Amino acid sequence: MSEPWEDEEEGAIKKFMFINRKAPYGTIYALESLEVVLISAAFDQDVSLVFSDDGVFQLKKDQDPESIGMKNFSRTYRALEGYDVEKLYVDKESMEERGLTEDDLLVDVEMLSKEELGNLMNEQDVVLSF
Amino acid sequence: MKFAVQINEGPYTHQASDSAYNFIVAALEKGHEIIRVFFYHDGVNNATRFTTPPQDDRNIVTRWSELAEKHNLDMVVCVAAAQRRGIADEGEAKRNGLDADNIAPGFRISGLGQLVEAGIQSDRVVVFGD
């Protein structure tokens, strides 16, 4: 099946970074950001996800939002691998500030310092923040 | 240069829509091209023509419609975000059995792929939000 975007500049693979800095449930940003990430996977771009500041809470294990009448979308983070979205980065300092360790997270991530994150950000073509 | 702009907040509560508008006007004046304005999250609320602010205030929605007409802007409202928040064009209204549509002139409802595509096709993406 040929999609319109596939006719565009051939081989135009860009580096997309999605930066998540907000906690889930209190606002909808985490959920709707995930929707963009899933769509971007269909475009065969070089996608990476960053979780920093309160965004690290999006990856916390044992989320049970049914208790507040909301949908549990946290399982989707575990499904990202199936969409070839495998570059998940977490800001180490944000984790420490919030008393979290890698064991608290529901997916495997790479922990980076803010400096390393800054360097990674510099390399991107498109940075979308939520 | 080709710019794409993403707007994540609705009119009036946050300055995001105003900032984006002023940025786009300045970019157009400098001869840059705005390839797409993408409205996401509560940003979809910029697209309801039922907005009726007091007469001594700016009409943010009308302002977008007029700018789009003048410069032939492609203003895209995310369909998933729009459905959640009750923004519908004629087709959406019919499909979902709604008794009216409310989309303002110059806006069109489409998928999130349009955002990713804008990222691929533009030189810069600038995001305005909260």
Next chain:
Amino acid sequence: MAMLHIVNKSAFGNATLNSCIKTATQGSSILLIEDAVYAAMGNTSMADIVKEAMNKASISVLGPDLAARGMDQSKVIEGISVIGYDGFVDIVAETDNVQSWL
């Protein structure tokens, strides 16, 4: 590689500007818009942090947002450029990519 970081949150009561400053690498640009413009003033508790950040990043503030909030341009930290929306557009075009710290 030089990138542009845009911050729109007041630095008083929100850690966004601090996170941005810690993340921005040598040679990058930081633009303060909307409620972030207060951090450009010379007499606040943020001034030392902002001045320190100027060692690695060039900092600008959006003049129309300062004016809207009644903040005096002449009291902005020395070395911070006060720019208009046209300058905003120029920085976006001149830098390699843009991150909005929402």
